[in-house]
Structures are given as structure tokens and as C-alpha cells.
Amino acid sequence: MKFTKKNDLYLLLVVILLVLVMIFMNAYPKKGINGAEVYLKGEKILQITKEGTYSIKNDEGELLMNVEYIDQKVRVTDSSCPLKVCENTGWVENPNQPIICIPNEIIVKPLGTEDDTGIDIYTW
Amino acid sequence: MVKRTKTISHIAILTALASAIYYVESFLPMPVSVPGARWGFSNFPLLLSVVSGISVTNTLYIALLKTLLGSILSGRFLSPMFWMGLGGSLASALSMSISFKFTNKFGILGISEIGAFFSNAVQLIIASLFIVKSPNIFWYFPYMLFFGILTAFINATIVNYIVRSVNLDRFKS
Numbered sequence: 231m232k233f234t235k236k237n238d239l240y241l242l243l244v245v246i247l248l249v250l251v252m253i254f255m256n257a258y259p260k261k262g263i264n265g266a267e268v269y270l271k272g273e274k275i276l277q278i279t280k281e282g283t284y285s286i287k288n289d290e291g292e293l294l295m296n297v298e299y300i301d302q303k304v305r306v307t308d309s310s311c312p313l314k315v316c317e318n319t320g321w322v323e324n325p326n327q328p329i330i331c332i333p334n335e336i337i338v339k340p341l342g343t344e345d346d347t348g349i350d351i352y353t354w
Numbered sequence: 355m356v357k358r359t360k361t362i363s364h365i366a367i368l369t370a371l372a373s374a375i376y377y378v379e380s381f382l383p384m385p386v387s388v389p390g391a392r393w394g395f396s397n398f399p400l401l402l403s404v405v406s407g408i409s410v411t412n413t414l415y416i417a418l419l420k421t422l423l424g425s426i427l428s429g430r431f432l433s434p435m436f437w438m439g440l441g442g443s444l445a446s447a448l449s450m451s452i453s454f455k456f457t458n459k460f461g462i463l464g465i466s467e468i469g470a471f472f473s474n475a476v477q478l479i480i481a482s483l484f485i486v487k488s489p490n491i492f493w494y495f496p497y498m499l500f501f502g503i504l505t506a507f508i509n510a511t512i513v514n515y516i517v518r519s520v521n522l523d524r525f526k527s
Contacts, residue, residue, distance in 0.1 A: 231405055231462060233514045238464030245471060245503060252496035272487025318387035328490040330389035332434050337486045 256326060262302040263325045263340040270294075271335045278304070286336060294334045304340050306331070364403075365412055369419045372399040376424025384501075388494045390438050390481055391501065394473065396420055398509035400447050401466050405513060406522035410451040417447035434485045441480045446473035462517070466510040470502035 268276040268286055278284055278299045286294045295309035295316065303321040306329050316331040316338075325342030376396040384391060399420070403413050421443050425436045446469035453460055453468045460468070478498065482491045 231517055233461050233510065234463045235459065235461040237459045238461050238467070241460070241464050241467055242503070245467060245499065249496045249499050249503075252499075256493055256496065269486070269488060315384075315387045315389050315391075320387075326490075327493050328488070330486055330491055330494070332390040332438070332481065332485060335434060335485055337488050337490060339488070339490060 257324070263304065263323060263342060264302065265341040266297065266299055266304045267339045267341060268297060269337045269339065283307075288334075294336060295331065297338055304329070304338060306338060310334065361408065361412065364406075364408060365416055365419075368399040368403050368416050369423065372396045372416060372420035373423035373427065375399070376420055377427040380428045380430075386497060386501075388497050388501070389491065390435060390477065391494075391498050392439070394470065394502065394505045395509065396424065397443065397446060397466075397469060397473065397505070398512050400443065401450060401462070401469065401509055401513050402516060404447070404450045404454050404465060405462060405517060410448070410455070413447045413451050414444060417443040434481070437484065438477045438480050442473035442477040445476035446470065448472075462514050463507065463510040466506040466513070467503065470506035470509075471499065474498045474502045 265277065265279040267274055268278070268284075270286070270288065276284060276286065276297075278297065281300050282298075284297045284299070286297060288294055293308070293310065295311075296307045298305050298307060303323045305321045306316040306319065309316050309331060311331050311333040313333070316329050316334075316336070319329050322329055322338075322340055325340045327340070329338040330336070373396070375398075379393050379395055382393055384393070400413065400417055403416050418440070421436065421440045422431075425431045425433075425439065430436050449472040450465050450469040453465050474495070478491055478495055482489050
């Protein structure tokens, strides 16, 4: 059994190319956000449009996490999950990047500026 | 009968190895914050079992057992992370076996990369369908895939050294 064959390198190149293309697509729309939506197990439980700190609770009233929305950025603090991946995501200002907490089954989706057809072009 | 005993002990050794690594791995910090992601070093016994030529069913057994035992040890049995890990390891076992048995085109590194790719893809599909129920989680796919490539390379290197120094033919069933 050989360690590498020629096809392995092609496979590696294809996957790396795929990664680069997807990272580029992720980073593309550089716009601020104007709110956020919080989904618990696929159901929308909160819509954030004003700045401030919001507590997310489950049906039993247990505190799951706090969501902060300040200055067109959103982040998660004080989460009850064990690995704190959602807190370590930090401030999110890209409307495509969701903050996801797998153990609590929560997704915080930032809302992009609604008019995505050229406000930036006019202001420039 | 002797052959059967050999197969059973082979599965047992690889399962023990994989579930121990699965447990220790949960203490390792991830360098980036990607939801639900782990390093995935416990896939190298799986790769070893594929490369040593045991049957697809036995490889699937190892994948199932390592997720069960590892998640019971690390206390996340039946949690969302467990379902993602189960789907991922079963998918990677299946895809690695298929790419080893039915095509003779890939080396150890290529098989490892295929396993990592399908593991990550199936994990995200499970998460987007059943856990957070939103396709937005695919935003994190390229970062998971990038770490999958790194881990697959490390796993393939480990397996390459084992294959060179251990006579695996005697385990064949």
C-alpha cells in the first residue's frame, strides 16, 4: 500500500480549491448588519432590531445565553454550553455568518441591510 | 474458528484505540471556533482497519462502537454532538471502504482525505437537517474542510508508519 498515488494529489488540489472558493464566497458581501434573528430548534423565538442585550431562555425558563447587539455587531455571551464555541466566535458583522450553538440547538442569524441592490454604490 | 477469533480481537483492539483517542481528543482545544467540530484523530484506527483489508461490515462496527464508547466516556451520549459524530464516522467508514475496495486509484493519503471530506459533509448535513434546522451552518463548511485536510494528513502519516512496521496480513478475515 503506497502512501500517495498521483490521484491523491489531484484530489487534494480539488478539495483545497473548493475550500478557497467557499472562503471567498463567504467573505464577499462586506456590509453591516441591522439586527439579528434567534432560532431555537428551528423555530424563530426572537427578532433583534434595537441595540442591547437579550437573554435567550428555553421553554422551562432556563437561561441559555445572552445575545448582545451593539454598533452593528452581534455576539453571544454567558452561554450554558460546555465548549463555548458560540462565545469564542466573537463579534459578527458579516450578515452571512451565523453564530451556532450545537449543544443548545440555537442559531443566531444576523440580518443584512435589506436593500442589497446598490446603497453602497450611491454613497460612494 | 481461529480466523473468527482473530477478527474479533482485531476489531476489539481498533475499537479500544479509537474510543480512547475519541475521549482524550475532547480535551484538546480547537484553534478556531467552528460549531460541533473536533480534531478527528479517532479516525485513524478506522483508516487502519480499512487499509488492513478487513470487511466493510467490520469497519462499520468499529465506527459505530468507537462513537458509542467514546461518547459514553466523555459524557455526551445522545447529545446533538453524538449524532453528528455518529453520522460522520459511519459516512467516513463507508466512503473509505468503498474507495479502497472498488477503486485501486488512491493511496493512504487519498483514502484518508475522502473519509475526512464525507465525514465533515455528513456532519453538517445532519446538523442542518435535524439539530439547528437551518442551512446557514454551511457557512462553516470550508473551515471544517480545511481542518479535515490537516487531520487527514496526520492520520494518513500515522497509518503509513503502522502499516510499514506491523504485519497486518495476519489479521485479514
